[in-house]
Amino acid sequence: MSYSTKTDKKWQKKWEESGIYKFDRKNLDKKLYCLEMFSYPSGAKLHVGHWYNFGLTDSWARMKRMQGYNVFHPQGFDAFGLPAENYAIKTGIHPKDSTFSNIDTMKKQLKEMGATFDWDYEVITCTPEYYKWNQWLFLQLYKRGLAYRKKAPVNWCPSCNTVLANEQVIDGECERCSSEVTKKNLTQWFFKITDYAQELLDCLPDLDWPEKTKKIQTNWIGRSEGAEIEFKVEGKDITFRVFTTRADTLYGVTYVVLAPENEIVDEITTPECRKQVEEYREQVKKVTEIDRLSTTREKTGVFTGSFAIHPLTGKRVPIWIADYVLAGYGTGCVMAVPAHDERDFEFATKYNLDIVRVIKGAEGNDELPYTEDGILVNSQEFDGVASEEARKSIVKKLEQENKGEFRITYRLRDWLVSRQRYWGTPIPIIYCDKCGVVPVPEDQLPVELPYNVEFKPDGESPLAKCEEFINTVCPSCGGPAKRDSDTLDTFVDSSWYFLRYPDNRNDKEPFNKDLINKLLPVDKYVGGAEHAAMHLLYSRFITKALRDMGYLDFDEPFLSLVHQGVILGADGQKMSKSRGNTVLPDEYIEKYGSDVFRMYLAFGFSYVEGGPWSDEGIKAIDRFIGRVERLVEKFVSEENEQSFDNMGSDEKELNFVRHNTIKSVTHDTEKFQFNTAIARIMELVNALYKYDALEKKNRKFMKETILDCIKLLSPFAPHFAEEMWEQLGQNFSIFNEKWPEYDQKALVKDEVEIAVQFNGQIRYRINVPTDADNKTIEEIVLADERSKPYIDGKNVVKVIVVKGRLINIVVR
């Protein structure tokens, strides 16, 4: 019987019946938590990306299992979210119904993959058993001041009818539907991730993560060192602070600019300027995110009529408002130094504001704006001081006068978690006219998401229109009250699900502290690079917050992270239905079996790069599997034929390949370099074919080699390997076998071929004894006939020998 989906079914059944992949909760000393980013149960079937992520991470986990690790490998579903709700709006099918039906389908397909998932630990985020703890988490953060409500201009997607987190706005467009994002002033819930900005940055260097991902997080957090400097408003008892990284240019300030949204604008605007200020503020509100982001857009602003007093010179400088100053960054106020900042220069030129040079550049450079560091001029006692030094001494002077201080600012904003949508976790907060904001008592959790809800989006939360949900009693005074009608961003669900897996049935607490302290952090986390800034940052934040609240004892959730690449269509383009270049795994699995599909994904690409799909490529793997199968079948049928038990040169050669393969496959698989691991297995199979062609064979040795070969293959072709294992008369299961270890002695050959170079150019190759020392090698090579033309009449100046590789003779 040749390998097919029948083989797959046979072994899947056997694995299921024997419970071979059940996690051993008792034996946690050699635990290994292997996790793929869980998937969203969409209507479409499992796609190549799922296979690439789950299938190959499973191969890695299988090797670790055979190496003796107690592997915890759970699966689940990130089941709340917009697609199900949008689908419901279109078709009328309730999100709950479509989601659970999709989960059934996906689970079936995941089982066909033949992975080592232990489904006893499944987590589905849209079940009350899960989101109850989402709400619990919210309440803990609330108690600690890490969840708070504020009115803020938020990103609004007019098509999805909901607010979006900063991270969900891509180039001014909604990440999901690409509509233009606008601003809206709403009172919303935020998580205070900014409290952890510095720690999130500090822990990055020690993580075994792709450097690129760390870089993205570093940029996203955006630490910037500078100073806050206080300005007084002339004639009023109002002060405000600006944030600057260029305190050295303080003497060049000719005006200051406030963000239009800044609260003190009302107080400082003079009556004669009020009209233009109000008009300007209205105008700014209408500007879409896209226009605002455009760097080519001309800067605009208006004068408020008021003046500020320069903290050091006492000079009057006009106070303007302009939308190039962002309300959410720093203090929302900027000191303008047009001589040394491009934006200020452009603005000052347009509105005829003064430009005063205070930094002298390199000789001959008189052009403005000059944005580099230099030597201070026009700066009173700081004249002649270098920028770097001046930044310190000027702020120190301000400090003494209580007019400023050093300050670190982060680009990272707090995480906006309210969503005006239905299919999510209800926010466990009640609003009472008498008592105000009242958290739902923990013993009343979960606040269940009602089923019968009109969820057509109109800008208002669907839950607000559900009377039986929204109307409740105040837990504090018993009077009538209303529930929060928003739901939580689904990134809240995924920011701690890895903590729930080990203890998914616990109904007393989200997770048992002792248990997760033993099982976590996750040892290997694998998923798409698109989550670099959001999911991965949120998860780190929540982990740290829970640690500080005493619920766990580790600092980071994911010690080691791998991003799989993207599999493209055969045309090299991103797969999409409209392009018609999608690859449907089911079709290939039906034809070739799931192992061939998995193994092609392993062999055909560099794992972290991905690349274009190839039908020829998968055929090659099908052929390879057949080649292994024929080798095994032939060997089994000839097992009783004559055997010799000597270890001659042929055996030694095969043994070399065997152990070299063990070494390489172990090393490469560990590092997620599946393509080269499989290349080495192919070499071993080639070597076995070569050996098989010999007249005299040591069948006992050959069998050992074949058994090792099947073991090495087993993580990548698990069903097929079980089948071959059985045919070779071995006991179930190959996955209870020990992973082979290489023998260093087998890797030492008697002779090695080295390259012979003259002046760095390879002229010929020669065999030398492996144990020959440099001097001996030099003698052998210089005595060789082939060296003659290159050394005759010349002097040997230098000889470099690289053991086992080459000899380079420098002649002159």
Place this chain on the structure above:
RNA sequence: GCCGAAGUGGCGGAAUUGGCAGACGCACGUGACUCAAAAUCACGCGCCCUCAAAGCGUGCCGGUUCGAGUCCGGCCUUCGGCACCA
């Protein structure tokens, strides 16, 4: 605009610390088997060249070195991140 990564045969892709470029596979070619084809097995396969030798060859130009795909400087292209962040 700023930051980062990548660029290797016809193709997918390999090359510990600078040490035989092109592993493995695809495609292609030759042979064996076959009436024939497919499948299979074996061998070959960077470019230039009739063959061999020599020469050339890891995006382009230059440098360091006995020796550079790998290190340094400058460009080009592609992809990714950030983008009025003061």
